[in-house]
Amino acid sequence: MKRSFALPLLFVLACKPPTPAEQMDAVVSWVSTAGMAGDAWLRHTTPDNYTRQALQLSNQQLLEIGTELRKSPPPAIDGATLDSVLTRSRFHIAQMARLVEEKNAPDFKTQLDSLRTDQRLVKQLSDSVESTQ
């Protein structure tokens, strides 16, 4: 009985920190999320509010993971490259979030296309981290 009370506490306290490979996976995941949400919005199949929130969320998540990565960068890749691609992605995502509000689809598409380029780069970086593990 005591066990059932102590367990939830234990869960909250104990969760091991993510490895660099997991962090890179998360980066890929969030950049792709932004891309996919952007696609859906361009097709007019998702509400503006949702799209803006999803973009803001991925921007914020990328910021957090980026800060962590800067503290302990994965040894296999160039820290500066990673840093710049993260900053660029976040810039595009932030622009997209703004353009949703303005309902400016053409400019949104331009930003989305640039994000796609960064998405591929992020994927390459993540793969190289994975292969060195």
Add this chain to the structure above:
Amino acid sequence: MKKILQLALGVITSVGGFLEIGSVTTAAQAGAQFGYQLLWAILLGTLCLIFLIEMSGRLSAVSKHTIVDAMRERFGFPFFFIVLVGMVIIAFMVLVAELGGIGFGLQILTGVAFPWWAIPVSFVVWLLMWKGSFSLIENGASLLGLVTISFIVSAFKLHPDWSGVASGLVPSIPETDKARHGFLAVSILGASISPYLMYFYSSGAIEDKWDRSYIPINRFIAGFGMTFGGVLSMGVLVVAALALQPKGIQVETFPQAALLMTTALPRWGFYLFAASMIVACFGAALEISLAIAYFFAQGFGWNWSEDLEPSKNSRFAFVYTIIILLAAIPLLLGVDPIKVTMMSMALTSATLPLAIVPFLFLMNDPIYLGKYRNGWISNSVVAVIILISFVLALISIPLQIMGG
């Protein structure tokens, strides 16, 4: 004729009971990260559930006792109390998660953040229990639940590689991320084999006044209903494997899950997902609140029936009122429902033996079941489930720490 109708409704009800925020998130996470590899966990969970649900219904139909009635009578109050504490804590967490799921569904539709929905959503759930009848809740929630079939439609539209799907039905161990893989398998099993479903089902059999003549119907409902539910879960996993995994999207948050069906059904996928989530979580929230109230009322021998006026079974009504009020609080504070879900799934696995071991005794009780008690096949199945549940209980905590 009436029985045929009941049969159809029963099957749909069990679908409603099966698919909820836990099974959707775990299946989506599994598909997004490991492709078809974890399909076997859904298959195993579904098979276990078919047997457990059939037994729950049979116990009620023959003995006119619910599982909780019988457990209190056979094992006495001190043991009952331990199960009560464990069951209420976990069911409460699941309830918080389901209410959060409804709130999230509304959030992606309207843009209003989910903590704002905590009060209105809890109120509507409560109002339905307060004013509604059992059949309204059972049948209404389940008919609406048919919208979740869109998961299967999406899976087909993405043309999965069927040989890959089939190989996923056989357990395998991945080369990397073993802890995460194990954690997700445990969570999927925890999401499928949820004891509250057994308690709810056996109470429902009493509410619907089942007798021995319902044994074949019960068998049919358990078999087809749970299979149907399992296939829906597999649909979620397959869609996630095809739509999210290639892009490397993991399902950590709800806005990511919302993109699940946008590839398969570009036009309606987003809205169908939101609707499915709202409806499925709503049905589950009702079932869990009632299951908790049933548990108290039956265990302590109070009057209980969802069809009575609240004041005619005041303590029963009081329990679900309090529990739904309390469940709104963590959501108001902005606790992440997905985290609560994952935690409650692992905890369900950890406490499974507590629910299943007494159940084995009850299902062999000659006084309750006479000649309808478990045969050796059913007993072997329960023995295997107990074995699985002990393994789950032992590994779920370390896996939560390493893979959660």
Add this chain to the structure above:
Amino acid sequence: MEVNVELLIGTKVRDADGNDVGRIEEFRVERKDNSCTVESYLIGAAGLISRLSAWTLVRPIARALHARKLYYLYDVPWKDMDLSDPKRPKLRIARGDLRHAR
């Protein structure tokens, strides 16, 4: 003297010489008209099994494991039980004189 039945369940019983006999698990009663009288007390693991109505489940397992000796049952007639201290029930006879049931 008044004794609470529910608190007697699971209490250890000693015999007249102070030896451990087992725990009280069940009470055999006789119902007549408006009264209900205790005929005997069941002591030992087998009493627990019959209390849980679990023979159909336990018997085949025990047979397969040849573990029939693990469970035992003393059927103590009411005359032989001294409940003057309900927390420490005592037998009025020695363990050796007890009747094995079943």
Add this chain to the structure above:
Amino acid sequence: MNLVRDVLDKKLIDREDCCMGRVSGLVMHVSESAPPSVTHILVGGPTLWMRVHPFLGRLSKRLATIWGPKRNEPVKIPWSRVETVGRDVKLDVKGKDTGALDWEIWVAQHIIERIPGGGSEEEE
């Protein structure tokens, strides 16, 4: 008949098929000359919690005197009122008169009836 398996923890049903709780405890009268006889059925919280732990029993007794229907003595139903012992224990009493439903009525009057749509506990 076996006392623990067949009577203890069984549901109590009154004359009007109303559930009155479960058999929380049983009192038996012990004497030197005659076989012990079961005299009363006990219903209610303190008896129940005493079975889990004496501390909880005392706590529950204490709380019962300061909150709710404020009952100092446990509900005792004479064994002579028992009609049948089967799936449930049927009693020849009116549940409300025994005190076993005090809490049910208290919750109904103090909480449930005050919420709109709760109905009234009194009407038949």
